[in-house]
Amino acid sequence: MATKREANTRFEYELRLYIAGQTPKSLQAFANLTKICEEFLMGRYRIEIIDLVEKPQLARGHQILAVPTLVRTLPEPIRKIIGDLSNKERVLVGLDIRSAG
Amino acid sequence: MKVKLSSPTQQERSLPKCRTGITGFDEITLGGLPRGRPSLICGGAGCGKTLFGVEFLARGAREFGEPGVCISFEETSDDLAQNAISLGFDLKALQRSKKLVIDYIHIDKSEIAETGEYDLEGLFIRIGSAIDAIGAKRVLLDTPETLFSGLNDEGVLRSELRRLFRWLKEKGVTAVITGEQGEGRLTRYGIEEYISDCVVLLDHRLQNGIVTRRLRVLKYRGSMHGTNEYPFLIEHRGISVLPVTSLGLAHKISDERISTGVAGLDEMLEGQGFYRGSSILATGTAGTGKTSLAAHLVDAACARGESCLFFSFEESPDQILRNMRSIGIDLARWIKKGLLHIHARRPTAHGLELHLVEMHNLLEERKPRVVVVDPISSLMSGGSQNVNDVTNMILRIIDRLKQLGTTGFFTALTPGGGALEATELKVSSLVDTWLLLRDVESDGERNRVLYVLKSRGMAHSNQVREFLMTGNGVELREAYLGPAGVLTGSARLAQEAREREEEVKVKQEGEDRQLALTRKLRAAEARMAALEAQKVSAARELEALALEGKNRSNSILEQRAEMARSRKVRSPKATGTGA
Numbered sequence: 001m002a003t004k005r006e007a008n009t010r011f012e013y014e015l016r017l018y019i020a021g022q023t024p025k026s027l028q029a030f031a032n033l034t035k036i037c038e039e040f041l042m043g044r045y046r047i048e049i050i051d052l053v054e055k056p057q058l059a060r061g062h063q064i065l066a067v068p069t070l071v072r073t074l075p076e077p078i079r080k081i082i083g084d085l086s087n088k089e090r091v092l093v094g095l096d097i098r099s100a101g
Numbered sequence: 102m103k104v105k106l107s108s109p110t111q112q113e114r115s116l117p118k119c120r121t122g123i124t125g126f127d128e129i130t131l132g133g134l135p136r137g138r139p140s141l142i143c144g145g146a147g148c149g150k151t152l153f154g155v156e157f158l159a160r161g162a163r164e165f166g167e168p169g170v171c172i173s174f175e176e177t178s179d180d181l182a183q184n185a186i187s188l189g190f191d192l193k194a195l196q197r198s199k200k201l202v203i204d205y206i207h208i209d210k211s212e213i214a215e216t217g218e219y220d221l222e223g224l225f226i227r228i229g230s231a232i233d234a235i236g237a238k239r240v241l242l243d244t245p246e247t248l249f250s251g252l253n254d255e256g257v258l259r260s261e262l263r264r265l266f267r268w269l270k271e272k273g274v275t276a277v278i279t280g281e282q283g284e285g286r287l288t289r290y291g292i293e294e295y296i297s298d299c300v301v302l303l304d305h306r307l308q309n310g311i312v313t314r315r316l317r318v319l320k321y322r323g324s325m326h327g328t329n330e331y332p333f334l335i336e337h338r339g340i341s342v343l344p345v346t347s348l349g350l351a352h353k354i355s356d357e358r359i360s361t362g363v364a365g366l367d368e369m370l371e372g373q374g375f376y377r378g379s380s381i382l383a384t385g386t387a388g389t390g391k392t393s394l395a396a397h398l399v400d401a402a403c404a405r406g407e408s409c410l411f412f413s414f415e416e417s418p419d420q421i422l423r424n425m426r427s428i429g430i431d432l433a434r435w436i437k438k439g440l441l442h443i444h445a446r447r448p449t450a451h452g453l454e455l456h457l458v459e460m461h462n463l464l465e466e467r468k469p470r471v472v473v474v475d476p477i478s479s480l481m482s483g484g485s486q487n488v489n490d491v492t493n494m495i496l497r498i499i500d501r502l503k504q505l506g507t508t509g510f511f512t513a514l515t516p517g518g519g520a521l522e523a524t525e526l527k528v529s530s531l532v533d534t535w536l537l538l539r540d541v542e543s544d545g546e547r548n549r550v551l552y553v554l555k556s557r558g559m560a561h562s563n564q565v566r567e568f569l570m571t572g573n574g575v576e577l578r579e580a581y582l583g584p585a586g587v588l589t590g591s592a593r594l595a596q597e598a599r600e601r602e603e604e605v606k607v608k609q610e611g612e613d614r615q616l617a618l619t620r621k622l623r624a625a626e627a628r629m630a631a632l633e634a635q636k637v638s639a640a641r642e643l644e645a646l647a648l649e650g651k652n653r654s655n656s657i658l659e660q661r662a663e664m665a666r667s668r669k670v671r672s673p674k675a676t677g678t679g680a
Contacts, residue, residue, distance in 0.1 A: 025218055053226065056230035057230060059226055063206065065221055065224040066222075079212060079214070080213045082213060082214075083216040
């Protein structure tokens with residue numbers, strides 16, 4: 001929430017990636033996500049990384065259980081994708097990017 | 102298991118336990134759940150498993166100073182709090198005082214897409230941070246299996262749950278994990294495989310329209326535990342598992358005797374009455390005076406200033422008071438004094454276990470010295486047709502009473518026609534004293550007789566006595582044994598009359614004989630007097646005769662001398678010559 005207020009501009013796509021420490025899975029997820037966003041949402045997105053090991057209390061807000069979890073807070077409605085985002089097609093469907101884009 | 106059972110004390114010492122505070126449960130498990138390990142509480146929908154967990158946390162926080170974390174996968178924090186408040190647990194207050202953290206975990210499958218590998222580290226972190234926030238010692242995971250419906254990858258879930266339970270163990274928290282019963286399995290997804298320390302099965306069954314809840318400890322690694330199914334109840338104080346005891350037979354006994362309240366009955370029991378703390382069963386057909394005997398016992402106890410509890414399953418308190426008043430027992434005054442409490446309930450009002458719980462609670466509350474259950478046989482109609490259930494329940498009551506040293510008086514109706522020496526409920530072997538009341542039908546009337554069928558630890562009378570209900574209560578009379586059996590009622594009265602007659606007759610006869618003998622004696626005396634008189638007269642006659650003879654010979658001599666003189670012959674010296 002704090003990050004929203006700090007940000008001057010709002011992006012069309014507000015994404016949060018919840019991870020638990022720098023595990024291979026979370027690094028993989030971040031890499032996959034960045035690649036997809038660069039390809040389809042260039043300049044229209046922002047990724048915020050939340051490490052639950054550092055901020056465990058934030059896990060409650062978005063009902064995070066699994067890591068890594070990607071949460072699309074904007075555009076509404078909220079969508080969640082769990083896993084290392086290795087399947088590009090499914091990520092695109094999950095983020096509803098095809099139809100929006 | 103066998104080896105462990107053989108040396109329980111050693112085992113109990115080596116296995117630390119965590120008291121749940123749930124009434125009765127800690128007794129069954131000899132101390133509670135295994136400390137620092139996860140336990141599985143499973144059962145069907147609505148069996149009370151969530152409540153079990155919530156009570157475990159709430160009591161831990163409130164009574165044992167162990168804060169708790171509730172991870173709820175099904176109900177929101179507000180719902181949980183609301184449900185718990187009706188059972189006397191204020192979860193919100195506990196949360197405010199930092200003794201409880203509730204985290205509601207919700208997964209909506211429609212919101213979530215899965216792609217690639219993941220784990221549940223987020224869940225671990227959430228639980229971990231909640232535990233650390235308040236220094237929790239207890240954790241409740243309320244149906245983590247819900248995750249299976251929210252996430253697709255069953256393999257990941259399984260391994261993660263397994264890891265979670267291991268992790269909780271490492272954390273040293275005592276965890277309760279609930280699971281919904283699946284078909285042919287304890288839980289829907291078989292997570293009981295991962296929780297091997299303690300498994301408790303809750304169950305609720307509908308029998309004849311009445312719900313009976315039961316609890317069973319399926320498994321308790323490294324500890325002895327009660328293996329039976331125990332009825333339990335969810336009521337305003339939370340869960341009550343019953344019995345509180347019944348694992349042992351080690352109650353202290355008393356040599357003190359208490360009056361039965363009926364002088365004649367005391368007489369039959371060595372003149373002293375029942376043993377305190379013993380259990381007494383009075384059986385008989387309808388209207389043989391079972392309740393009246395109970396009332397006497399209660400009356401006598403109250404008169405000694407002892408508190409009494411009367412469980413009535415057939416009559417209302419007012420009815421009992423009126424009926425007992427009619428035989429001169431005033432129980433109302435004891436109620437006024439607060440010594441007597443009559444608890445009247447229809448046997449069908451609720452399931453057996455609720456009756457049992459109510460009894461337990463009342464015992465706890467009032468701490469009576471004498472308890473009457475009138476009649477136990479009507480519990481049979483209370484939904485459960487299973488004789489064993491009722492027998493079990495009564496055994497539990499008896500056990501509890503014995504443990505408390507409370508005298509228990511149970512009445513049971515024996516159906517007409519059946520063998521009188523057998524109770525339907527097979528409890529006769531459990532009781533110490535058994536009074537048998539029965540009707541004797543003869544000469545167009547029904548009368549009551551009583552005898553002591555058994556009374557452990559005393560030389561009781563073997564007499565059959567007639568049992569009379571008078572305006573002054575119950576009286577026991579000597580019964581007459583006639584050629585046709587025991588004489589009672591008017592037959593007894595007739596016998597008494599006959600005996601009185603007999604007595605008079607014997608007396609009369611005696612007098613008669615006395616008279617006759619006297620007469621005989623008098624007659625003999627009279628005869629003797631007559632004979633005496635005869636004797637006297639005979640003697641006189643004899644005397645007279647002798648005198649006459651002498652006179653006659655004298656005169657002959659004189660005549661001879663005269664003649665000699667006249668004839669001038671020799672002097673009459675030769676007297677005998679003339680003859």
